[in-house]
Amino acid sequence: MKKILFLLLVIANSISGQNADSLFVSANELYRNGAFEEAIKKYKEIETLDSVSSELFLNLGNAHYKLNKVGPTIFYYEKALKLDPLNTDVKNNLIFAQRLALDNIKEVPKTIFQKFNKNYLQKLSFDEWAIVVVLFSFLTAILFLLFYFGYAPTKKRIYFSTSLFSFILLLFVVFITYNQYNQAKNKKEAIVFAEKTAIRNAPTLNSEEVFILHEGAKVIVLDAIDNWKKIKLADGKQGWIISEEIKEF
Incomplete structure (x- = not known):
């Protein structure tokens, strides 16, 4: 019975993925033909299937931009950036969209740490920082094992020093990941x-x-x-x- 349920779930997910792909192709074709309202409807159908991506929200933003709908344009570009903070297409399009907004809101001057956080740490999402944590965990473990099972005193000192340095970096990355998670959750x-x-x-x-x-x-x-x-x-x-x-x- 469990195997049947698992198989049905796999089939359902496969059909859903195919539907999302076909809808995306159809929506893109409507967009290219200038049917922006219809394209938006298709894109939103994909969103209801929980098949979201940075590209989907980028296209939704683009379609609303063509209709001069400032609010939805900026909204979907911001959603796209949340999924992929490094997406340069979204960043560039967002700059153009923000010029359409009437309110010129100037930011309060940031501290050095806030600037560093925004310009560097926030370039990665907390999910991506979590991957960095895993990588540093493996690296620290491997270096420690090399130190523990090593025989040559010189190599043991090198492995000990590098494993200690890697562990310190691991703690730092864990702190960053936790901080980014809290910001994403609470802000x-x-x-x-x-x-x-x-x-x-x-x-x-x-x-x-x-x-x-x-x-x-x-x-x-x-x-x-x-x-x-x-x-x-x-x-x-x-x-x-x-x-x-x-x-x-």
């Missing part, structure tokens, strides 16, 4: 989809308006109450926005 980002919206100082419609945001603005979600979400901008400004006017990625 909730979103894109404003409303054409224009008022950000208020409290989660009520009769509260004071503190500033205005437009479609395509990127925000960090800090809290949620009923149908309101507390947001923070890159320049440090905070306020409350109606939940339906943003979309988290």
Whole structure:
């Protein structure tokens, strides 16, 4: 019985993969022919099959860009970058898309560590850092075994020193991986989809308006109450926005 269930699962996954591939080809053909709305529908069908990829979100962003839909364009480019932070096509397209957004939000000056984290450590996702951890674990183990079973004093000293250095690097990489995981898990980002919206100082419609945001603005979600979400901008400004006017990625 278990073998039958396993076989059915394999067949189902295979069919799903074939459907996703055929939908992707069909959607790309619609995109090339200028049928952007229809292409978006096909791409979103693939998304419902849980067959997501950086390329899928890139194409969704491109299709929305062709329709001058700023919010969805930036939203899908950001989703693509989350899956593949090194995708240069997405990065370049995102720069063009951000120029369409009306809000010019300047970031608060970063510390040296924050700059190092953004420019270097965040180039890899926490999944990719986890692979680096595994590699360093194997390297440390091999070097230690070479030290333990070695006979020549000179070689033993070399193996001991390199295994110790590798172990220190392993601890450092584990720390980075844990830090990247926590950031990915706890940092909730979103894109404003409303054409224009008022950000208020409290989660009520009769509260004071503190500033205005437009479609395509990127925000960090800090809290949620009923149908309101507390947001923070890159320049440090905070306020409350109606939940339906943003979309988290």
